[in-house]
Amino acid sequence: MCDTREQQSESNERVTRSCEPFALSHYHRTVHVPDGFINAPTSAVTGVVAAGAIAVSLRGARRELDERTAPLAGLVAAFIFAVQMLNFPVAAGTSGHLLGGALAAILVGPYTGVLCISVVLLMQGILFADGGLTALGVNITVMGCVTTVVAYAVFRGLVKVLPRGRRSVTVASFVAALLSVPAAALAFTLLYWIGGTTDVAIGKVATAMVGVHLLIGIGEAAITALTVGAVIAVRPDLVHGARGLQQKLQLRVNGALVDVPAAEGARTAPVAARTSRRTLWVSGLVTSLVLAGFVSFYASANPDGLEKVAADKGIDEKVEEHAAADSPLADYGVKDVDNARLSGGLAGVIGVGVTVVAGSAVFWAVRRRRGVDDASPTAVENV
Amino acid sequence: MGAGHAHRLYRHGHSPVHALPPHTKLAATFAFVVVVVSTPREAMWAFGLYAVLLGLVAFRARVPAGFLLKRLLIEVPFVAFAVLMPFVAEGERVDVLGVSLSVNGLWGAWNVLAKGTLGVATSVLLAATTELREVLLGLQRLKLPPLLVQIASFMIRYGDVITDELRRMRIARESRGFEARGVRHWGVLAKTAGALFIRSYERGERVHLAMVSRGYAGAMPVIDEVTASRAQWSYALTLPFAALVVCVLGWAL
Numbered sequence: 001m002c003d004t005r006e007q008q009s010e011s012n013e014r015v016t017r018s019c020e021p022f023a024l025s026h027y028h029r030t031v032h033v034p035d036g037f038i039n040a041p042t043s044a045v046t047g048v049v050a051a052g053a054i055a056v057s058l059r060g061a062r063r064e065l066d067e068r069t070a071p072l073a074g075l076v077a078a079f080i081f082a083v084q085m086l087n088f089p090v091a092a093g094t095s096g097h098l099l100g101g102a103l104a105a106i107l108v109g110p111y112t113g114v115l116c117i118s119v120v121l122l123m124q125g126i127l128f129a130d131g132g133l134t135a136l137g138v139n140i141t142v143m144g145c146v147t148t149v150v151a152y153a154v155f156r157g158l159v160k161v162l163p164r165g166r167r168s169v170t171v172a173s174f175v176a177a178l179l180s181v182p183a184a185a186l187a188f189t190l191l192y193w194i195g196g197t198t199d200v201a202i203g204k205v206a207t208a209m210v211g212v213h214l215l216i217g218i219g220e221a222a223i224t225a226l227t228v229g230a231v232i233a234v235r236p237d238l239v240h241g242a243r244g245l246q247q248k249l250q251l252r253v254n255g256a257l258v259d260v261p262a263a264e265g266a267r268t269a270p271v272a273a274r275t276s277r278r279t280l281w282v283s284g285l286v287t288s289l290v291l292a293g294f295v296s297f298y299a300s301a302n303p304d305g306l307e308k309v310a311a312d313k314g315i316d317e318k319v320e321e322h323a324a325a326d327s328p329l330a331d332y333g334v335k336d337v338d339n340a341r342l343s344g345g346l347a348g349v350i351g352v353g354v355t356v357v358a359g360s361a362v363f364w365a366v367r368r369r370r371g372v373d374d375a376s377p378t379a380v381e382n383v
Numbered sequence: 384m385g386a387g388h389a390h391r392l393y394r395h396g397h398s399p400v401h402a403l404p405p406h407t408k409l410a411a412t413f414a415f416v417v418v419v420v421s422t423p424r425e426a427m428w429a430f431g432l433y434a435v436l437l438g439l440v441a442f443r444a445r446v447p448a449g450f451l452l453k454r455l456l457i458e459v460p461f462v463a464f465a466v467l468m469p470f471v472a473e474g475e476r477v478d479v480l481g482v483s484l485s486v487n488g489l490w491g492a493w494n495v496l497a498k499g500t501l502g503v504a505t506s507v508l509l510a511a512t513t514e515l516r517e518v519l520l521g522l523q524r525l526k527l528p529p530l531l532v533q534i535a536s537f538m539i540r541y542g543d544v545i546t547d548e549l550r551r552m553r554i555a556r557e558s559r560g561f562e563a564r565g566v567r568h569w570g571v572l573a574k575t576a577g578a579l580f581i582r583s584y585e586r587g588e589r590v591h592l593a594m595v596s597r598g599y600a601g602a603m604p605v606i607d608e609v610t611a612s613r614a615q616w617s618y619a620l621t622l623p624f625a626a627l628v629v630c631v632l633g634w635a636l
Contacts, residue, residue: 034461036498040421058530067601068591070530074537075587076580078545081538083576086549089563098576107580119535126409126518127392129457129506132499133416197424198491200472222566223573230577238584 032124032131032139033188040134042195047137053145054118060111069112076108077116081123088223096219101147101184102155102177103224107231109240110152117144138191146187151180155241169242170229177224181217185209392454392510399618400444400512404611405521407619412509414623418630419501424494426633430501436625437504444512454507461499468492515539520609533603537590545583552578 038046061069080100089095100120104113118140124130131139155176162168189206196205232239249260400408422429441451472488513521519539523532552575563572591599611619 034458034495034499035416035420035502036495040417043420054531055528058528062530067595067599068588070533070603071537071591071594072584072587074534075541075545075583075590077534077538078541079580079583081542082545082549082583083579085546086572086576087563088569088572089565108584115531115534119531119538123535123538126506127510127515129392129454129503129510132420132502133413133506134420134502197494198468198472199487200468200491204471222569223576226570226573227576227580230574231580234577235581238581 032121032143033135035132035134036197037132037135038138038191039195039197042191043134043137045137046141046191050118050137050140050145053114053141057111057114057118061109061115064109064111073108073112073115073119076104076112077119080104080116081120084120088219090219096216098223098227099143099147099181099216099220101143102151102173102180102220103227105148105152105180106155106173106176106224106228106241107239110148112240113148113152114144117148138188142184142188142191147180147184150183151176152241154179159241166229166232166236166242169232169239170225173228173241174221174225176221178217178221181220182210182213185213392507393514394446394450394511396445396512398443398445398512400440400508403512403619404524404609404615405513405517406524406609407611407616408509408513409518409521409525411619411622412505414620415626416502416505418623418626419505420498422498422630422633424490424497426636427493427497429629429633430497432629433501433626434504436622436629437501437508440508440622444508446508446511450511451504451507454511455500455503457507458499458503461495465492465495465499468495517609520607523605524609529602537587541583541586541590544586545579548582549575549579 061073065072080103083098083103084100085097087095087097101113101117104116107113108116121131121139121144122136125133125136125139155172158172158175159168162172186206186209189202189209192200192205193202228239228241232242236242250257251260252258419430419433422433441448468491469484469488472485472491475486476483477486477489478484519532519536522535523529556571556575561568561571563569
């Protein structure tokens with residue numbers, strides 16, 4: 001996921017650079033997951049997850065950028081691709097470079113960010129044989145989604161908590177990038193635990209991965225924060241994560257400050273993006289059902305990590321049976337269904353159904369209340 | 384910009400493999416890699432057969448062995464990782480030359496090495512025989528979301544321009560006597576990255592305006608639809624089907 005490389009001698013680099021067509025020929029390899037590292041079922045499932053994430057991001061990006069999506073996201077992807085080639089010397093001939101997930105999330109928002117990183121990974125996989133084709137799902141899920149989403153969530157949370165200002169944006173970017181890299185490492189460890197092809201103690205993998213990536217995260221954090229700071233200093237309006245920070249333009253009319261009315265050219269929501277949410281709902285539901293039903297078919301064969309540790313260390317001897325132990329779905333299985341895997345899958349499907357119903361009920365209730373409080377139909381529309 | 388459209392891995396040629404429609408090649412590559420990954424690692428001979436199959440494809444595509452092998456060096460970081468596996472993996476251990484190694488780890492290392500190498504070789508062959516533009520057309524034909532293909536094509540199209548911008552900034556820095564030597568200089572480099580982002584984004588806005596002024600409304604017109612005849616499909620899919628036979632044998636034996 002990251003590499004350190006010896007700095008090439010500058011003069012040599014200059015000569016080759018001046019007489020070659022570059023960009024794509026000066027591609028620095030970052031280490032992506034190859035084929036054969038994660039087993040086939042897990043790769044397939046992560047592929048589905050990645051496809052879902054890209055679908056959601058496509059809709060989200062289109063909502064934010066409407067028909068400007070293709071050129072803007074494309075150019076930002078090219079930027080990410082290029083900026084990964086920028087060497088940041090550390091010491092003694094080693095240098096690191098940006099991974100870019102956190103930076104993309106903060107600069108252009110989570111949806112466009114996921115899209116850009118995914119496109120970069122896709123092109124790296126097809127054109128540069130960097131990262132296996134069957135591991136594309138793993139790579140996109142871990143490096144595209146987890147990094148970007150974690151970074152953006154941390155960033156938004158911190159910006160809300162910290163006092164308004166440029167400095168807090170920089171601090172928030174630092175922490176977001178710092179956490180996003182080990183989070184991706186953890187996500188990879190989790191995938192490796194589920195579907196790794198070699199039986200390495202998961203504790204060792206986790207320690208090694210998180211340890212190394214904490215270090216990488218520090219570098220990533222420093223570069224991200226500095227870069228976001230540099231952009232904010234010049235074009236704060238371009239930083240998606242700092243949108244709330246802009247001062248409203250005010251006019252002094254007869255000695256009193258008056259807010260300038262919103263510009264006429266303010267973008268109205270595109271018609272195309274306002275299609276029904278039904279497809280999104282249905283696809284989400286189907287995905288959860290598939291994951292719950294089909295994947296637990298595989299997963300239920302292995303005990304839960306915590307249960308395993310508990311069993312090994314004899315912790316669970318004292319565990320009292322849960323109050324719901326007699327319920328028809330106890331221990332993730334359906335009573336009276338003998339096949340352990342089938343029953344696990346069935347329980348998963350039922351669980352998803354119950355969760356969806358409960359969640360929808362809560363959502364519906366909240367929405368109704370809000371509609372009553374605001375007493376304006378547009379407010380409901382914009383929820 | 385003429386030279387920029389060929390990427391480093393592409394090798395110009397007129398072989399039957401070069402002439403295949405791109406989407407058949409993409410589908411065949413993907414299917415082949417999936418088959419390779421789902422082969423049991425104990426069937427060592429199967430991986431040898433896969434390598435022979437790839438060698439045949441390389442021969443038909445007139446890609447020299449040296450070219451292919453040199454490009455395979457890309458996976459060196461993983462070899463290092465695979466070498467570590469026998470030392471850290473769990474399970475039954477075996478003594479090799481006085482060093483205790485894990486049997487499971489040895490299998491794991493072999494698994495990653497074999498499948499990873501075959502995967503890289505397949506991708507290299509695809510990239511060596513398919514132009515950038517063709518890859519995008521193929522992805523479009525394989526029903527990837529059009530917006531995603533558009534984003535990818537903009538990334539490819541402007542990748543050179545943006546990297547060129549980065550190079551000009553580097554020359555500007557160096558001509559003023561700047562040399563990045565350590566962490567102290569990261570601020571300057573980060574400002575470069577920031578400026579590069581602003582320039583890329585603004586270029587994106589300009590590109591969009593230029594497109595709008597030419598009638599763009601969110602979808603690109605498809606002007607060169609690629610099609611494949613049944614014969615071309617079957618020719619391209621010979622590789623994954625042959626691999627599938629090997630894979631089934633690998634499971635059966």
